[in-house]
Amino acid sequence: MKKAELVFVPTPAAGHYISAVEFAKCLIHTDDRFSVTILQMSSSLNPYPDIYNKSLLASETRLHFIDLPPIDHPPSHDIFLKSIEHYALLFIESYIPHVKDSITHLMSSRSSPDSVPLAGLVLDFFCLPMIDVANQLGLPSYLYLTSGAGFLGLMLSLPTRHSQIGTEFEDSDPDLELPSLVNPVPVRVLPEAVSNKHGGYAAYIKFAQRFKETKGIIVNTFSELEPYAVVSFADGQAPPVYTVGPVLDLGGQAHSGLDQADREKIMEWLDAQPELSVVFLCFGSIGAFDAPQVREIALGLERSGHRFLWALRLQGPDGKLGGRSDGTKLSEILPEGFLDRIGERGMICGWAPQMEVLGHKSIGGFVSHCGWNSILESLWNSVPMATWPLYAEQQLNAFILVKELGLAVELRLDHRQSGGEVVVAEEIDGAIRCVMKHDSMVRKKVKEMGEMSRRAVMEGGSSSNSLGRLIADIIPID
Numbered sequence: 001m002k003k004a005e006l007v008f009v010p011t012p013a014a015g016h017y018i019s020a021v022e023f024a025k026c027l028i029h030t031d032d033r034f035s036v037t038i039l040q041m042s043s044s045l046n047p048y049p050d051i052y053n054k055s056l057l058a059s060e061t062r063l064h065f066i067d068l069p070p071i072d073h074p075p076s077h078d079i080f081l082k083s084i085e086h087y088a089l090l091f092i093e094s095y096i097p098h099v100k101d102s103i104t105h106l107m108s109s110r111s112s113p114d115s116v117p118l119a120g121l122v123l124d125f126f127c128l129p130m131i132d133v134a135n136q137l138g139l140p141s142y143l144y145l146t147s148g149a150g151f152l153g154l155m156l157s158l159p160t161r162h163s164q165i166g167t168e169f170e171d172s173d174p175d176l177e178l179p180s181l182v183n184p185v186p187v188r189v190l191p192e193a194v195s196n197k198h199g200g201y202a203a204y205i206k207f208a209q210r211f212k213e214t215k216g217i218i219v220n221t222f223s224e225l226e227p228y229a230v231v232s233f234a235d236g237q238a239p240p241v242y243t244v245g246p247v248l249d250l251g252g253q254a255h256s257g258l259d260q261a262d263r264e265k266i267m268e269w270l271d272a273q274p275e276l277s278v279v280f281l282c283f284g285s286i287g288a289f290d291a292p293q294v295r296e297i298a299l300g301l302e303r304s305g306h307r308f309l310w311a312l313r314l315q316g317p318d319g320k321l322g323g324r325s326d327g328t329k330l331s332e333i334l335p336e337g338f339l340d341r342i343g344e345r346g347m348i349c350g351w352a353p354q355m356e357v358l359g360h361k362s363i364g365g366f367v368s369h370c371g372w373n374s375i376l377e378s379l380w381n382s383v384p385m386a387t388w389p390l391y392a393e394q395q396l397n398a399f400i401l402v403k404e405l406g407l408a409v410e411l412r413l414d415h416r417q418s419g420g421e422v423v424v425a426e427e428i429d430g431a432i433r434c435v436m437k438h439d440s441m442v443r444k445k446v447k448e449m450g451e452m453s454r455r456a457v458m459e460g461g462s463s464s465n466s467l468g469r470l471i472a473d474i475i476p477i478d
Helices: 014-030 051-056 075-083 084-094 094-108 125-137 149-164 201-210 226-235 259-271 291-304 329-332 338-345 356-359 372-380 392-405 425-435 439-457 462-474
Strands: 004-009 034-040 063-067 116-126 140-147 216-219 241-243 280-283 308-313 314-315 322-324 346-349 364-366 383-388 408-410
Touching: 004 014, 004 094, 004 216, 014 034, 014 051, 014 063, 014 116, 014 322, 014 372, 034 094, 051 063, 075 084, 084 125, 094 116, 094 125, 094 338, 116 125, 116 259, 125 140, 125 201, 140 314, 149 201, 149 216, 149 226, 149 241, 149 392, 226 241, 241 462, 259 308, 259 346, 259 356, 280 291, 280 356, 280 408, 291 308, 291 329, 291 338, 291 425, 329 364, 338 346, 346 439, 356 364, 356 372, 364 372, 364 425, 372 392, 383 392, 383 425, 439 462
Parallel strands: 004 034, 004 116, 034 063, 116 140, 140 216, 216 241, 280 308, 280 364, 308 346, 364 383, 383 408
Antiparallel strands: 314 322
């Protein structure tokens, strides 16, 4: 029986890293011919990998991790502030020598006839520059995309537009027609990088131009969720597209080492709430707000009258990354008397075990930044969302959810964390009331999609079958 080892090179940011590792687990659980080695870069955007990895090593004998040495001269923080995408490109390119050395060592250690050969690299979106390493070593590359098929359609279209126009998008540009979406897309809901004149657009184009150099594109979605997009790739798409989602950390292993006292406090509070009575607000690993916006959210929650669990991160001094909420700071920035008036009706925390929270019977709605992992978790648990995108491709995700699929309530579609605009309490109140309606069409559709998401990954489901086709491509039958 043929065996094969894959080398995964994930981006060291929580949403990318966890999804890639969970897909690696999915692969080795599906077919015992596979083993996976994950190359781990060091980054402050992925603060808990050691805890996560140790929990996996105890149970996954065919999953291995290699810590790459830190790079000598990381890109400057000033570049990060101007464009995360440009920073990511420079950061990943700096790691190319370490990745090549590590894979070369792996290949040399498997030179004996009975050793398991390397079958290829599985690269994150931001790690596509590593295709050069794969080509030099004679290995195929696969892209593992932690976003959806709608976003894939955008990225596949960018090189053609760039060859024709050659410049960044402007807000005044006409709506963009994409083969993967029914509706024309306003420029304001495209990823901010495509309009960024400080290296973001150039970096995005460099990433997009590498997509078709891969042997296959693996997407964390399922055909029932994005049928129009998936069909658009089925007609002679090269490279082939494999939909394998939803890929989720169902067991919560990624957060198993975090403060369990915090988790128990949250879950005990939820246990005391009536069914479908709580709106959950959470905005991802780096989603954060300044004091004026925090006050508006608080006022909106108070006006809505609904019970709430609010995972709050306060904006850091650089205006980008947020840390956990701090009790002293909260008392200074929340509306006067807010905590007394709310009493036991609401709970504010700095971190929450999101998947576990969304699966709790008391949760009736989710105000989300529309990160793709959060969308899939919400759908899996049949919890309707109100859209509040902040960065990356989240505006496009929100547009797709609301306008294409009818699976979310619109709070905002084009909001940007970097824009400085404050969403007022009246809007927040209205969206919460809407998403919490028990008899809404959105809730009905989300419940149906949740059931479809679970069937997709079962034996015979659409994603299970697609994964089988990917496996047959990696290890062909003689």
